[in-house]
Amino acid sequence: KVTEHIANADGKTLFSLEIIPPKKGDSIESLFGHIDPLMEFKPPFIDVTYHREEFVYKNRGNGLLEKKTIRKRPGTVGICAAIKNRYEVDPVPHIICGGFTKEETENALIDLNFLGIDNVLVLRGDSIAEEKTFKPEPDGNAYAIDLVNQVVSMNNARYLDEELQNAVPTSFCIGVAGYPEKHFEAPNMKSDLKYLKEKIDRGAEYIVTQMFFDNQKYFDFVEQCRAACITVPIIPGLKPITTKGHMTVLPSIFHIDIPDDLYVEIEKCKTNKEVKEVGIAWGIQQSKELMDAGVPVLHYYSMGKSDSVYRIAKELF
Ligand code: FAD
Numbered sequence: 001k002v003t004e005h006i007a008n009a010d011g012k013t014l015f016s017l018e019i020i021p022p023k024k025g026d027s028i029e030s031l032f033g034h035i036d037p038l039m040e041f042k043p044p045f046i047d048v049t050y051h052r053e054e055f056v057y058k059n060r061g062n063g064l065l066e067k068k069t070i071r072k073r074p075g076t077v078g079i080c081a082a083i084k085n086r087y088e089v090d091p092v093p094h095i096i097c098g099g100f101t102k103e104e105t106e107n108a109l110i111d112l113n114f115l116g117i118d119n120v121l122v123l124r125g126d127s128i129a130e131e132k133t134f135k136p137e138p139d140g141n142a143y144a145i146d147l148v149n150q151v152v153s154m155n156n157a158r159y160l161d162e163e164l165q166n167a168v169p170t171s172f173c174i175g176v177a178g179y180p181e182k183h184f185e186a187p188n189m190k191s192d193l194k195y196l197k198e199k200i201d202r203g204a205e206y207i208v209t210q211m212f213f214d215n216q217k218y219f220d221f222v223e224q225c226r227a228a229c230i231t232v233p234i235i236p237g238l239k240p241i242t243t244k245g246h247m248t249v250l251p252s253i254f255h256i257d258i259p260d261d262l263y264v265e266i267e268k269c270k271t272n273k274e275v276k277e278v279g280i281a282w283g284i285q286q287s288k289e290l291m292d293a294g295v296p297v298l299h300y301y302s303m304g305k306s307d308s309v310y311r312i313a314k315e316l317f
Contacts, residue, residue: 001090001118001119001173002044002045002090002092002119002173002205002206002224003044003173003205003206003233005044005045005090005295006206006233006296006311007092007119008120009296010147011294013290013291013294013295013296013297013298013306013316014043014044014065014296014297014298015038015041015042015043015297015298015300015309015313015316015317016043016044016045016046016047016048016117016203016235016297016298016299016300017038017043017047017299017300017301017302017309018046018047018048018049018237018299018300018301018302019031019034019035019046019047019048019049019079019302020048020049020051020071020073020303020304021048021051021073021075021076021079021271022075022304023072023073024071024074024219027138028075028079028082029303031079032086034302034304034305034306035083035306037310038302038306038309038310038313039087039089039280040175040310040313040314041317042317043089043316044089044090045089045090045091045092045093046083046087046089046090046091046092047091047093047121047208047299048075048076048079048080048083048091048092048093048094048211049076049094049097050076050093050094050096050107050123051072051073051076051123052072052096052098052099052125052128053069053070053071053099054068054069054070054071054128054129055067055068055069055071055128055130056068056129056130057071057130059121061304066131069268070259074083076093076094077089077093077111077112077115078089080092080093080112080115080117081115082146084115084116084117086177089201090117090118090119090174091117091119092119092121093112093117093119093120093121094120094122094123095108095109095119095120095121095122095123095145096123096124096125096146096147096150097123097124097125097136097140097141097142097143097146098124098125098126098127098128098134098136099125099128099137099140100137100140100141101137101138101139101140102139102140102160103139103160103315104142104148104162105140106150106154106159106160106161109150109151109154109170109172110138110170112172113170113172114199114312117150118171118172118173119172119173119174119175120172120173120174120175121174121176121177121208122144122147122148122174122175122176122179122199122204123144123176124141124142124143124144125169134185138141143195144176144177144199145195145198145199145202145303148174148176148199148202148203148204149203150153151170151172151174151203152174152202152203152227154169154170154172155169155170155171155172155192155203156169157169162171170317173205173206174204174205174206174270175198175204175205175206175207175208175235176196176199176204176206176208177206177207177208177209177210178196178207178208178209178210178225178234178307179192179209179210179221180209180212180217180218180220180221181210181212181217181244181255181256183257188289189224193224193225193228193230194228195226196228197228197230198232200230200232204232205232206232206233206234207225207230207232207233207234207235208235208237208299209221209234209236209237210237210254210256211237211238211250211256211301212236212237212238212256213240213241213256213257213258213259213262213282213286214257214259214288215286215290215293217257218234218236218290219293221250221315222234233296233297234295234296235295235296235297235299236290236295236298236299237299237300237301238283238286238287238290238298238299238300238301238312239300239301239303240279240280240282240283240300240308241262241266241275241276241278241279241282241283242272242276242277242279242305242308243272243275243276244266244269244275245264246266246275246279247263247267261279262282265278265282266278266279276308278291279308280308280311280312283308283309283312284311284315284316285314287315287316288315288316291316300312300313300317
């Protein structure tokens with residue numbers, strides 16, 4: 001379990017990463033090629049994101065719209081099994097509310113349990129392109145907290161499927177997301193922290209943060225969490241900048257700020273090769289400061305590319 005890895009590290013900062021399933025039809029080999037070099041830094045766990053089905057309306061030409069579902073990045077459960085089989089690490093599948101009924105979620109969790117996977121990062125998910133705001137399935141979970149409740153129920157051997165009432169309990173260690181710069185839908189930080197605390201009070205055991213580029217945002221967030229009596233480990237999530245496009249894309253998708261100093265350095269770059277070097281240098285400096293502050297884990301959003309994360313980790317682990 002993630003919490004056991006942290007407890008057994010005796011205060012030493014651990015290295016971990018998040019990967020994204022390959023696009024539908026791609027080979028898993030490219031994913032392994034990306035994880036293999038990072039095994040040098042002995043990650044005790046690897047997160048695998050989950051992506052819901054999306055739908056688009058296609059014009060059939062006769063005035064009728066056809067609803068077409070697309071699954072861009074399938075395979076989270078299978079990838080977790082493959083990671084467990086290939087490496088000595090614990091996969092942490094993400095599970096999301098959006099796009100799933102509670103029954104479908106229960107079945108996915110049963111599959112994970114069969115595979116000996118003991119960790120889940122529980123999330124709500126975002127709205128899809130066709131929807132302005134997040135809409136849960138009619139029989140689905142609306143907020144991450146509802147999904148936390150569902151996993152905790154299964155950990156207490158309470159299943160939705162009546163035929164499973166005598167089944168053994170699962171024993172998932174539950175992580176949840178936290179936002180040093182506030183979740184974009186929350187009216188203010190106080191409200192966001194209130195719901196974060198509820199997720200912990202219901203049974204989540206650790207927090208992984210949204211990416212941030214200014215460590216002070218993380219330090220302030222930890223302080224606010226502690227003041228709100230949230231005492232669980234708070235794992236910082238870090239993303240190395242690799243392209244100039246990140247300067248606009250990351251703030252717009254993830255609702256985070258790029259510090260002035262970093263922006264100025266990136267603007268000076270003439271090529272993305274130079275940008276990547278700035279991103280690595282920034283990542284090393286951020287990681288060192290966080291490590292010195294005694295964070296439990298440095299968790300890198302690799303987003304399908306390992307070289308920047310490798311260069312940063314090489315300086316620290
Ligand atoms: P919630 O905790 O449900 O919060 C969502 C919003 O609702 C917040 O503003 C919160 O303040 C508010 N809120 C919470 N509970 C209540 C309540 N009971 N009543 C009223 N308001 C409430 N997305 C994916 O699709 N797949 C992934 O694999 C994935 N991985 C992620 C990993 C990390 C570390 C992070 C930080 C995000 C990830 N996301 C992923 C994105 C995530 O799904 C979105 O950020 C989503 O918008 C919010 O998810 P959440 O779990 O924080 O939601």
